[in-house]
Amino acid sequence: METNNEEKGKCPFGKDVQVPKVDFTNPEFIQNPFPVYAYMRERSPIKKVSFGNGQAFWMVTKYEDAIQIFRNPIFVKDIRKVTPQEGKESAMNSSMLFSHHLLNMDPPEHTKMKRLIQKAFTPKLVEKMRPQIQKMANDLIDVKVATANSMDIISEYALPLPISIISELLGIPSKDKELFRRWANIILNIDSNVSAEERMALIPSAIQGFTEYLHQILDERRKQPKEDLITALLQAQEEDENLNEQELLSTIFLLFAAGYETSVNLIGNGILLLIENPSQLDKLRQNPTLIHSAIEEMLRKDPPVLLASERYPIEDTEINGTLIPKGELVLICIGSANHDECKFMEPDKFDIERKDNKHLSFGSGIHFCTGASLGKVEAEIAICTLLERFPHFSLAENTVLKFKMNSIMRGLEKLPIVFTTADHSVLEV
Numbered sequence: 011m012e013t014n015n016e017e018k019g020k021c022p023f024g025k026d027v028q029v030p031k032v033d034f035t036n037p038e039f040i041q042n043p044f045p046v047y048a049y050m051r052e053r054s055p056i057k058k059v060s061f062g063n064g065q066a067f068w069m070v071t072k073y074e075d076a077i078q079i080f081r082n083p084i085f086v087k088d089i090r091k092v093t094p095q096e097g098k099e100s101a102m103n104s105s106m107l108f109s110h111h112l113l114n115m116d117p118p119e120h121t122k123m124k125r126l127i128q129k130a131f132t133p134k135l136v137e138k139m140r141p142q143i144q145k146m147a148n149d150l151i152d153v154k155v156a157t158a159n160s161m162d163i164i165s166e167y168a169l170p171l172p173i174s175i176i177s178e179l180l181g182i183p184s185k186d187k188e189l190f191r192r193w194a195n196i197i198l199n200i201d202s203n204v205s206a207e208e209r210m211a212l213i214p215s216a217i218q219g220f221t222e223y224l225h226q227i228l229d230e231r232r233k234q235p236k237e238d239l240i241t242a243l244l245q246a247q248e249e250d251e252n253l254n255e256q257e258l259l260s261t262i263f264l265l266f267a268a269g270y271e272t273s274v275n276l277i278g279n280g281i282l283l284l285i286e287n288p289s290q291l292d293k294l295r296q297n298p299t300l301i302h303s304a305i306e307e308m309l310r311k312d313p314p315v316l317l318a319s320e321r322y323p324i325e326d327t328e329i330n331g332t333l334i335p336k337g338e339l340v341l342i343c344i345g346s347a348n349h350d351e352c353k354f355m356e357p358d359k360f361d362i363e364r365k366d367n368k369h370l371s372f373g374s375g376i377h378f379c380t381g382a383s384l385g386k387v388e389a390e391i392a393i394c395t396l397l398e399r400f401p402h403f404s405l406a407e408n409t410v411l412k413f414k415m416n417s418i419m420r421g422l423e424k425l426p427i428v429f430t431t432a433d434h435s436v437l438e439v
């Protein structure tokens with residue numbers, strides 16, 4: 011965002027301080043976007059900004075405006091509803107092959123599909139996963155206990171856990187989960203180590219690999235049903251003739267894609283918040299029953315998803331005094347809404363006992379996250395297990411923390427910690 015020069019001097023950060031800018035290509039902004047959000051909430055709560063690639067969108071930064079848009083059916087998800095007739099085909103290009111899913115649907119298709127997924131993705135199923143998540147967390151830590159007094163929380167703990175769980179839930183054999191992750195990363199553009207050119211070159215083979223693999227697994231499950239989500243979706247499909255193969259593929263893709271990077275970020279960002287706030291870490295150690303409100307506070311304070319998915323008004327719409335023209339892209343900034351001082355007392359404070367913590371980290375309205383309870387259970391178990399096994403830990407020496415250069419998600423590249431004793435001496439292996 012280029013902010014007008016005349017706004018200089020009125021900046022809440024001091025008269026001569028440069029007005030902060032939204033710049034998704036600027037590592038400083040990515041590391042800590044919250045002061046920029048605060049400025050926007052105060053000065054231009056709904057503002058047209060641009061991604062590094064030039065794509066413009068309306069960024070919504072205040073809590074009440076966010077809620078209004080999340081719940082307003084004028085803001086649709088299916089881009090074809092706001093695309094002129096002649097552009098409809100290209101609006102569905104190849105990278106949208108897996109886009110026939112919930113996040114790009116409006117009622118009545120969305121209602122039907124969500125019911126179907128919820129039928130398969132039940133709270134009972136999530137509860138059934140608890141012992142498995144616990145075992146996996148124990149195993150990952152056991153490996154460390156035996157071999158080292160340090161660990162990269164992201165690659166050695168936060169990442170393997172949700173990937174294994176979502177693969178297990180879907181019924182993807184464990185030997186293939188890395189392959190699945192690589193394809194999803196390319197298609198969804200969430201690997202900051204891959205350049206835009208590399209990604210463009212890799213997309214066709216990722217789409218082909220993914221499609222062939224899924225067709226094969228669907229065939230196998232049709233012949234031999236198992237107790238997994240893919241089988242449950244197939245059964246639901248058979249009961250509902252309107253669900254086509256493309257929707258089925260897209261849904262499996264969405265569940266996998268939405269089900270791991272988000273949870274990895276919650277675990278990583280959450281553990282970092284505890285390290286940065288030793289009094290809160292201490293409180294949680296003394297009273298582990300605070301884990302539920304601690305997870306909610308982690309979700310609020312440093313949300314895994316900063317920008318909600320695309321929405322488009324089907325007519326010119328005024329929100330809080332700003333006119334958003336028909337068909338223009340609108341993104342709700344969850345990261346900012348969660349820090350809105352009109353909604354949360356001392357929003358920048360990390361308080362694991364915060365009351366009335368109605369953050370927007372899982373969205374709101376009809377697109378509210380299907381996997382919210384699974385994501386929370388994963389983080390709860392991961393963090394409690396780490397604290398039980400290693401009550402004391404600190405950042406490894408000389409660590410420079412870096413958040414991934416990603417405009418949508420907020421997650422650390424690495425989080426190296428060392429296990430210590432209560433008096434901060436490094437544990438002997």
Ligand code: HEM
Pocket residue numbers: 112113114124176264265266268269270272273276313314315318319320370371372373374376377378379380381382384385386
């Ligand atoms: C901490 C973890 C997670 C966070 C922070 C998160 C965040 C979100 C957000 C913000 C949305 C709404 C987007 C919008 O309205 O634009 C969403 C939707 C969704 N999430 Fe999650 N998610 C998490 C975990 C999961 C998991 C584990 C799964 C599944 C395995 C999942 C599946 C979905 C699905 C299917 C939707 C689309 C719902 C709809 O359109 O009706 N999420 N998630």
